[in-house]
Amino acid sequence: MLKILGRNNSVNVMKVTWVAEEMGVPFERVDIGGAFGGNDQPEYLAMNPNGKVPTVIDGDLVLWESHAIVRYLAAKHDFGGIYPEDLKARANLDRWMDWTHTELSTPMRDVFWGLVRTPPEKRNLDQIRAGVEGAAAAFRKLDAQLEGKAYIGGDRLSMAEFPLGGFVHRWFGVAIENRPDDMPNLRAWYDRLCARPAYRKHIADIPIT
Numbered sequence: 001m002l003k004i005l006g007r008n009n010s011v012n013v014m015k016v017t018w019v020a021e022e023m024g025v026p027f028e029r030v031d032i033g034g035a036f037g038g039n040d041q042p043e044y045l046a047m048n049p050n051g052k053v054p055t056v057i058d059g060d061l062v063l064w065e066s067h068a069i070v071r072y073l074a075a076k077h078d079f080g081g082i083y084p085e086d087l088k089a090r091a092n093l094d095r096w097m098d099w100t101h102t103e104l105s106t107p108m109r110d111v112f113w114g115l116v117r118t119p120p121e122k123r124n125l126d127q128i129r130a131g132v133e134g135a136a137a138a139f140r141k142l143d144a145q146l147e148g149k150a151y152i153g154g155d156r157l158s159m160a161e162f163p164l165g166g167f168v169h170r171w172f173g174v175a176i177e178n179r180p181d182d183m184p185n186l187r188a189w190y191d192r193l194c195a196r197p198a199y200r201k202h203i204a205d206i207p208i209t
């Protein structure tokens with residue numbers, strides 16, 4: 001059975017548990033990282049030299065990097081569906097996956113760590129404000145992409161949704177003062193994700209900690 005190593009409140013682990021659940025792939029998840037530790041141990045570092053989560057074990061394959069894992073599982077279990085066969089459709093989704101890492105994750109990290117994992121007296125308010133502005137600027141681009149579409153690639157859930165699911169939940173779920181509210185397509189897409197049982201189980205119903 002597929003084994004997923006990583007704590008369930010990690011935005012990077014959520015990408016993997018959600019895609020596996022969505023495709024009906026049975027898996028066992030092991031708490032590693034954060035308060036659970038274990039990711040600095042030699043046996044873990046032998047599998048993942050970065051000491052980060054997630055890592056997955058699928059038979060004789062050991063794989064790290066959440067987006068590589070999402071692509072691998074989607075191609076293995078839903079080729080032609082969540083993982084499109086058409087090269088151009090796939091390239092479109094690939095760019096939104098890469099964009100999540102390059103454009104969105106840094107401002108969202110500043111928002112999330114600042115407001116959720118830092119006590120009020122220690123918060124860097126300028127950094128949090130800049131994070132909110134940066135995340136809003138990025139999310140406006142996603143909002144534009146979603147115009148007239150149910151999902152990022154069109155009318156069906158795709159591999160590009162999985163990296164973004166945890167971030168959009170934090171965007172709407174963290175108490176952000178004056179959160180910009182000018183992205184109706186983003187909100188509708190988030191509500192659509194929340195209607196999916198697999199998304200609720202692995203993202204929306206997990207406390208933001």
Ligand SMILES: N[C@@H](CCC(=O)N[C@@H](CS)C(=O)NCC(=O)O)C(=O)O
Nearest residue numbers: 010011012033034052053054065066
């Ligand atoms: N680029 C990596 C980043 C992985 C990453 O930064 N994971 C964080 C959790 S979200 C981590 O392992 N932090 C240390 C810990 O949990 O102890 C990926 O996408 O898999």
